[in-house]
Amino acid sequence: MDKANDTVERVLTGITTTGTPHLGNYVGAIRPAIEASRDSNRESFFFLADYHGIIKCQDPALLRQSALEVAATWLALGLDPDRVVFYRQSDVPEIMELTWMLSCVCAKGLMNRSHAYKAAVADNEQAGADPDHAITMGLFSYPVLMAADILLFNARHVPVGRDQIQHIEMARDMAQRFNHIYGEHFVLPEAVIDDSVAVLAGLDGRKMSKSYNNTIPLFLPEKKLQKSINKINTNLLEPGEPKLTEDSAVFQIWQAFATAEQTDYMREQFAAGIAWGQAKKELFALVNEQLQEPRQRYQELLESGEEIERILLQGAEKARARAVPTMAVLRQALGIQSMARV
Numbered sequence: 001m002d003k004a005n006d007t008v009e010r011v012l013t014g015i016t017t018t019g020t021p022h023l024g025n026y027v028g029a030i031r032p033a034i035e036a037s038r039d040s041n042r043e044s045f046f047f048l049a050d051y052h053g054i055i056k057c058q059d060p061a062l063l064r065q066s067a068l069e070v071a072a073t074w075l076a077l078g079l080d081p082d083r084v085v086f087y088r089q090s091d092v093p094e095i096m097e098l099t100w101m102l103s104c105v106c107a108k109g110l111m112n113r114s115h116a117y118k119a120a121v122a123d124n125e126q127a128g129a130d131p132d133h134a135i136t137m138g139l140f141s142y143p144v145l146m147a148a149d150i151l152l153f154n155a156r157h158v159p160v161g162r163d164q165i166q167h168i169e170m171a172r173d174m175a176q177r178f179n180h181i182y183g184e185h186f187v188l189p190e191a192v193i194d195d196s197v198a199v200l201a202g203l204d205g206r207k208m209s210k211s212y213n214n215t216i217p218l219f220l221p222e223k224k225l226q227k228s229i230n231k232i233n234t235n236l237l238e239p240g241e242p243k244l245t246e247d248s249a250v251f252q253i254w255q256a257f258a259t260a261e262q263t264d265y266m267r268e269q270f271a272a273g274i275a276w277g278q279a280k281k282e283l284f285a286l287v288n289e290q291l292q293e294p295r296q297r298y299q300e301l302l303e304s305g306e307e308i309e310r311i312l313l314q315g316a317e318k319a320r321a322r323a324v325p326t327m328a329v330l331r332q333a334l335g336i337q338s339m340a341r342v
Helices: 023-037 050-056 060-076 094-103 108-112 115-126 137-151 162-182 222-230 249-257 260-271 276-303 305-334
Strands: 009-016 042-049 085-088 157-159 190-192
Touching: 009 023, 009 050, 009 137, 023 042, 023 060, 023 157, 023 249, 042 050, 042 060, 042 305, 050 060, 050 137, 060 085, 060 276, 060 305, 085 305, 094 137, 094 162, 094 305, 108 115, 108 137, 108 162, 115 137, 137 162, 162 190, 162 305, 222 276, 249 260, 249 276, 260 276, 276 305
Parallel strands: 009 042, 009 157, 042 085, 157 190
Antiparallel strands: none
16 A cells, blocks of 8 residues: 655645636635645645536536636646646546445445535525435535545645535544554545635625635736726725725735735835725736736636646546555455455
8 A cells, every 4th residue: 555655745635626716716725735836845636626526516518617727727827747746536537436435434424414514404494495405415425535535645634724624534534444444554634724824805805705706816817807906895995094904805915915025015005095096006016917927828728728638647647656556455455356366
């Protein structure tokens, strides 16, 4: 079994292929993950979670387009496929095989406690519907698929938001149960929470999220980016009136893209009563300058999906070079093997 080397930190990040990446995704997940992947003491796995995507998205064209946009985004922003293992989940069939193996040791009661499932049941009950109305087995059991994503490569560290900690704990439970029955095969994964990562406010002041429809897409053309930034909600303070940086979406986004010196500058401008129009104008210039080059690269990748496909297939080869021997060991542990070898 390919257990994680103690001298190398093995990290795995799944990227759901639904929706278009926005500034919040970039600041909160993409940028820190790409920076961390450049650490020579870290072995990084990044994958497009397209099987997870079909749980919520059952529009094939939308799923394909989202996968293309997500892959192009990460590559345009500097993810180096030669340094990491970057692959599409559906190109590694061993993930689904391990999902079934884990399903056979996972208690149903564990899945009953999944936050996503409980929330869906609560919504149905509040609406007076059957508790399981429109709840698919995909939604119910996707923590098992997530566990397979992690355990197949014995990733010890999994960067997640606080709302995903439960899924890492579930993966640990499944790994422990499997190890108890079939021997020590899986490293127990650990959730990695980075509280220093910025959480951006969206156009309406709430957390930037596709579910709130308050996002600023990452690679908007310049004019559309400027229009989106101009739509950010602000208070009614006039030019010359001091403004607070706390709870200001304009300042939050500025701080996420600015250097320490630039942040100090804008804090001084807020205290001096900068006009909201001027603050948004300067914010657009700052963000646009940083995104110009990757935006061009992003468009080039979108126009030629062949390069993305080549990169993903090469990544799948690297992933399967790990996955195939791992699954051979696991099959033997379960008693699924050639009769000639018995």
